[in-house]
Amino acid sequence: MAIKRGIALLLLILLWLTGQGKVKAEDYAVQLDYNGYRITGYQIETIVNKDASIDVTERITADFVQPKHGIYREVPLTGSMVLEYENARTQLRYLAKVTEIAVKDPASSAEIPYRKAWVGQSLRIQIGDSNRTYTGSKTYELQYHYALQTSKGIPLNGLSYNLIGTGWDTSISHIQFAIRLPEDTVPNRIAISSGAVGSKYTPNMEYSVQDGLITGVVNEILDPGDGLTLMMELSENALQPPKAASGYIEMLAFTVLAGVSVAFWLIYGRRRRSSSQMAGMDPIRLNPAAMSYVMHGSASSQSLSAMILYWADLGYLKVMDEGKQVLRLVKLREPDESLQPYDRKMLERLFNGKESVTAAELGDDFYKAFRDWKEGIARDFQTPERLIYERSPLYALAGGAIFSASIITVLACQAMAFFCVDLADVLLILITGILTWFMVLLGSLLLIYFADRLSIRMPLGFIVCGTVFGLFLWWFANLTGDMMLNPWLYGAGSVAAGVCALAGAFSKRRTEYGSRLLKQVLNYKTELQQMYGSKNSEQPQDEGACYKDLPYVFLFGLTSKWTASLQRFTGAKPPEWYQAQPGSGFEPVQYAAYLNKSMGSFESSSSGGDSSGGGSGSGAGGGGGGSW
Numbered sequence: 001m002a003i004k005r006g007i008a009l010l011l012l013i014l015l016w017l018t019g020q021g022k023v024k025a026e027d028y029a030v031q032l033d034y035n036g037y038r039i040t041g042y043q044i045e046t047i048v049n050k051d052a053s054i055d056v057t058e059r060i061t062a063d064f065v066q067p068k069h070g071i072y073r074e075v076p077l078t079g080s081m082v083l084e085y086e087n088a089r090t091q092l093r094y095l096a097k098v099t100e101i102a103v104k105d106p107a108s109s110a111e112i113p114y115r116k117a118w119v120g121q122s123l124r125i126q127i128g129d130s131n132r133t134y135t136g137s138k139t140y141e142l143q144y145h146y147a148l149q150t151s152k153g154i155p156l157n158g159l160s161y162n163l164i165g166t167g168w169d170t171s172i173s174h175i176q177f178a179i180r181l182p183e184d185t186v187p188n189r190i191a192i193s194s195g196a197v198g199s200k201y202t203p204n205m206e207y208s209v210q211d212g213l214i215t216g217v218v219n220e221i222l223d224p225g226d227g228l229t230l231m232m233e234l235s236e237n238a239l240q241p242p243k244a245a246s247g248y249i250e251m252l253a254f255t256v257l258a259g260v261s262v263a264f265w266l267i268y269g270r271r272r273r274s275s276s277q278m279a280g281m282d283p284i285r286l287n288p289a290a291m292s293y294v295m296h297g298s299a300s301s302q303s304l305s306a307m308i309l310y311w312a313d314l315g316y317l318k319v320m321d322e323g324k325q326v327l328r329l330v331k332l333r334e335p336d337e338s339l340q341p342y343d344r345k346m347l348e349r350l351f352n353g354k355e356s357v358t359a360a361e362l363g364d365d366f367y368k369a370f371r372d373w374k375e376g377i378a379r380d381f382q383t384p385e386r387l388i389y390e391r392s393p394l395y396a397l398a399g400g401a402i403f404s405a406s407i408i409t410v411l412a413c414q415a416m417a418f419f420c421v422d423l424a425d426v427l428l429i430l431i432t433g434i435l436t437w438f439m440v441l442l443g444s445l446l447l448i449y450f451a452d453r454l455s456i457r458m459p460l461g462f463i464v465c466g467t468v469f470g471l472f473l474w475w476f477a478n479l480t481g482d483m484m485l486n487p488w489l490y491g492a493g494s495v496a497a498g499v500c501a502l503a504g505a506f507s508k509r510r511t512e513y514g515s516r517l518l519k520q521v522l523n524y525k526t527e528l529q530q531m532y533g534s535k536n537s538e539q540p541q542d543e544g545a546c547y548k549d550l551p552y553v554f555l556f557g558l559t560s561k562w563t564a565s566l567q568r569f570t571g572a573k574p575p576e577w578y579q580a581q582p583g584s585g586f587e588p589v590q591y592a593a594y595l596n597k598s599m600g601s602f603e604s605s606s607s608g609g610d611s612s613g614g615g616s617g618s619g620a621g622g623g624g625g626g627s628w
Contacts, residue, residue: 034170034224035626036066040137044163044177048185052156052241053147059106060625061139061174068135070112070128073142074167074623077419078121078483081150083158083231084191090158092150093485095418098123100145112140118419118428121483122623148241149485155237165623166197166227175218175228177207182238185212189233194218195226203228247489254407254496261400261503268396268507286521288555289343289377294388294517297452299374303555307343308350310551312577316347320579322358330356342376345369388514400504401444404497408476409437411493415480440497443469447505466502473498525556532561547575 031038041061046054062071075098083090103112103125117124127140150156163177181187187209194203207216218228288306289299308329311317316335320328331351335344349369351357381388413433420426447469450462477494481487510518528549546565553562574580 031171031173031221033063033065037062037064037068037071038170039063039168039172041139041174042164042172042176044175045180046161046163046178047180048159048182048239050182050240051147052150052159052239053145054161055100056142056144056146058142059139060142061137063137064135066135067133068128069130069133069628070126070138071140071625072124072126072628073625074119074122074124074165075144075146076122076165076623081160083156083160083233093482095149095483095485097147097149097418098144099147100143101125102143103127104141106139106141116422118425121419123419126628128628149243150241156234156239156241157236158231158233159239160229160231162227162229162623164222164226164228165625166225167623167625168222168226169224169626171224172222172226175222177214177216177228177230179214179230181212181214181232181234183212185234185238187214187232187234190214191231192216192229193231194222194228197227199226247486247492250410250489251492254493257403257407258496258499258503261403261500261507264396264399265503265507268390268509286517287343288551289373290380291521291524291552292555293377293381294514294521297388299377301370304370304373306551306555307346309554311343311347313548313551313575315577318577318579320356321581323581326358326360328356328358340376340380342373342380345376346373386513387511388517390509390511396507397448398504400500400502400507401441401448403500404444404504405437405440407493407497407500408440408473409433411480411490412436412476415484415490418484443472444501444504447501448508451505452508469501470498524552528553528556528558529561532558532565550575 031040039060040063041059043059045057048054058073060071062068075096077096077098079094081092081094083092101114101116103114104110105112112127113129114125114127117126125142125144127142128134161179164172164175190207190209192202192205192207193200195201203218204220205216205218207214214230214232222228286294288310289303292299292303292306308317308319312319315332317332318330320330322328329350331354335347339347346369349366350362352363354361380386413429413436416425416429416432420429443465446465447462450465454462473494477487477491481490484490531549532553546562550562553559
């Protein structure tokens with residue numbers, strides 16, 4: 001590094017000896033300041049190495065009109081480099097690693113403090129002392145090694161480099177540059193442009209080329225947002241940048257994980273043909289809570305409202321309308337042995353020693369009783385002969401989700417690690433990696449949940465969740481693949497993550513018994529839909545039959561269709577277990593709507609606390625800066 005700095009110093013001396021640095025004072029008679037400062041001197045010395053890396057020395061003289069701590073430079077770490085010669089135009093994506101940073105005062109050679117930070121896709125070098133401010137002229141000498149990797153990783157016969165990037169927020173004058181090319185390398189053609197991004201304006205300048213050394217001076221002022229780009233056509237294979245990592249080992253690992261996930265699905269998740277004995281089994285009558293469990297793998301809060309109506313129809317309680325959407329449950333008899341133990345316990349807790357109760361009187365801890373009731377229903381289906389789902393190993397159910405989350409997390413952390421500059425970035429990568437893992441895991445688990453709902457003819461959730469998850473993987477593959485110059489690795493990783501997530505989503509399989517029950521429940525739901533939704537189907541002969549179906553109608557969300565059917569009966573009376581307010585008549589439409597809203601208060605009580613190129617700016621390097 002000391003040798004390279006010595007060469008840079010000789011380049012500066014040579015720049016002045018050749019007369020390129022002599023600019024008349026009147027050329028800069030008026031230079032405006034912006035944001036409280038202006039740059040009155042900008043000398044760039046670069047040594048281009050055979051591997052396309054560049055040793056950069058920048059001497060920046062800032063004139064602070066307002067008190068400032070110092071300046072900052074933002075050096076791009078990724079972007080596009082455009083090479084344009086005659087009718088040929090090539091655009092290459094590049095990655096850059098900035099190392100060997102040093103900042104000093106060129107007059108005294110004293111070191112100047114600086115801090116590094118990762119800002120977007122650039123490295124910010126903030127120069128100055130936070131405890132001290134300056135006014136007037138101050139010169140900084142910044143040195144760093146800029147190592148390039150290109151998207152194609154092939155030898156280059158040209159280089160486009162931003163001597164001054166378009167990101168500066170003030171005016172710049174007295175610009176001088178010196179570029180030393182590799183030994184025996186002479187530029188065939190040089191094009192220099194300035195202005196905003198994309199501008200091909202040739203500035204008022206002078207430059208010369210001698211033995212692989214390009215020196216020059218710009219005789220005008222750059223406005224904020226203007227840059228200066230040098231594009232050189234070199235001899236064949238003059239520069240040989242290193243190739244980006246192929247990622248074959250990672251792709252192989254991702255393929256193995258995807259294969260394991262598919263194997264889990266083949267072993268534990270693929271649907272088997274039902275046995276011939278299954279078709280001849282007798283139908284099984286289930287209560288609303290059991291039907292909810294068969295459909296969803298858990299008793300829903302809505303199933304509690306359906307069960308209240310079910311218990312009322314069995315004569316255990318009466319429902320009294322107190323108005324303002326308040327229903328009072330009145331106990332008629334004690335629960336007996338004909339009920340399941342968990343149903344008896346729930347009925348006892350529902351009244352809690354009282355003769356009547358409203359939803360508001362259930363107490364804040366009612367959700368605990370509801371949770372115990374749900375667990376009791378689940379235990380009832382855990383015996384070997386009544387299992388709803390296959391007891392697949394945990395790794396079969398969660399393996400795909402974990403693999404998917406791990407693949408995306410590894411790729412995300414790998415991309416971020418390239419831009420890591422200090423300990424703070426390491427902590428940021430760690431935190432981001434953890435959040436990414438849990439986010440993808442959550443998406444995969446949601447796929448598992450909605451994939452099971454496909455079996456109950458509810459595909460919307462899976463379609464929406466699958467689409468969002470797929471779009472995320474597509475966005476991730478495009479963003480990181482383009483940024484890291486390796487679309488194959490990140491594309492393959494995202495595909496593998498998607499395969500793992502889908503295989504895991506379908507690794508949850510119902511038993512033959514569970515499949516039979518589900519088929520019966522869905523057939524019964526279809527029967528009710530047809531009975532109360534079609535004018536041509538056979539409908540109940542009296543309102544009593546309608547009331548028998550009401551708990552299941554409530555569970556399946558068919559109350560509006562049920563109400564239309566009940567209106568057929570002239571002078572229909574309410575069910576025996578329902579008592580309206582004194583003096584009020586019975587209107588089926590109002591009754592159903594009122595009951596539907598009022599029962600929601602019992603559902604709320606059950607939840608309780610249980611919640612869970614070409615042109616300026618078209619080259620590599622450059623960037624910009626500002627003051628602080």
